[in-house]
Amino acid sequence: MTQQFYVSPEQLMKDRADFARKGIGRGRSVIVLACRDGIALVAENPSPSLHKLGEIYDRIAFAAVGKYNEFESLRQAGVRYADVRGYSYAREDVTARGLASVYAQSLGAVFTAESKPFEVELVVAEVGETPAEDHLYRLTFDGSIADETGLVVIGGAADAVVSALRDSWSRDLTFPEAIRAGVASLQNDGAAGQPPHRLTPDVLEVAVLDRQPGTTRGSRRAFRRLAAPELESILTDGGDT
């Protein structure tokens, strides 16, 4: 019979957390920022089809970093949760808060019970009628949930990106201004001391949640992905550095 070595719960949790952090730290950052026009989501992503940003419901979007298969399964589960709830209750009854708490429970259960924690970090964003009604929830691999205001950055070099963004971001930005600010600060997303790297539209994934999708596009679905040509014109218009 093999002898099980005693490992203290503190050590076990710390090892798991370190493992998950390492996996997440390898990925590029994703920025979610609220502004006057709605919520802008900006990510560095060379793949045009394997998305880091996704639509969950009418006014709710999803952003993730980490292992693709893990956050993609979480995104699909989120879409199912939202669609079932909206179908059996009403469309207004689907909220980011409800979804975020389901995610938190799942992530928490996987973190403690499964052989390996999810190496992901998520943002659930809901755009409101007014900026005060916006909701941004940040979820980490262990199931902790944080209600953020204004802007969230997830991923490896999040701190560097946040400090770059603090100066250029305010609540009154339009979408083009917010996207330019986001892209500019993502360019600082490198190892400490490395020079900023330039990001072109083909390695960027950008989506927005329109505050008034009904009046701007005649649709109740606020989520819209920006295609490369549109992104190109946004980035060049502002004399991007």
Place this chain on the structure above:
Amino acid sequence: MIPEDAAAIVSRAASTSFAEHLGRDHPELLPSNRSTGIIAPAAGSAAGLAPHATTIVSLTFSGGVLMAGDRRATMGNIIASRHIEKVFPGDLFSVLGIAGSAGIGLDLTRLFQVELEHYEKIEGTRMSLDGKANRLAAMVRQNLPMALQGLAVVPLLAGFDTERREGRLFSFDVTGGRYEEQEHHSIGSGSVFARGALKKLWKPNLDESTAVQVAVESLYDAADDDSATGGPDVVRQLWPVIYTVNSAGARRVPERELEEAALGIIGRRSVAGREA
């Protein structure tokens, strides 16, 4: 959402259908499972128990397709609703209309709308028009036991095929049969009369506003001869519901345009002063 075994995760991930997901995890939410206890067919038909949605017409025009429905629901000889809407957008490029048991039809419509949106969100791309028609046929088929009790519902699907760049029409039967229709089609109790009108009024390459006129006039003719179909209601200012679909997507024709079309027909026919 907590993963079970690996095999279950793989099979779940492979499913993009909302209806399949409901059938597996929430079977009680499917319209076909909502009925509590089956009435024996020998007990007769349940058709008189619930409101019945009536006439839908649909026709193609240059660059798209249109669907129109009157505003009446009946229960036997009673008018159950004067305001009911029976034509709905499926997604950006499709619309559907329902005839038959109104409650089941509305449920079916809601499920179909979520099904299309769900697919789009999971897959990141829109379902093809043929795919939509097949999914709708499968949902109608699931309602067959209810149809045999007298609670049948039959939809009509119209959409813009983004591959072929043209408007297309599909009709269905209660067994899940799916038939592609050419030029124009109508379903419901007044469909015989509407179709007669369409045969005379429809022409190839109609423009959109003429197509709206044709649809309103064919519904007028249906209401003229079928007591279960509602005509334009000048007193209550009720006009048919019309959606058009073209390469730019589905659009609900504004009330003002419909009022103009309906009043035009009433005016012309009053002036003519003939029997029909």
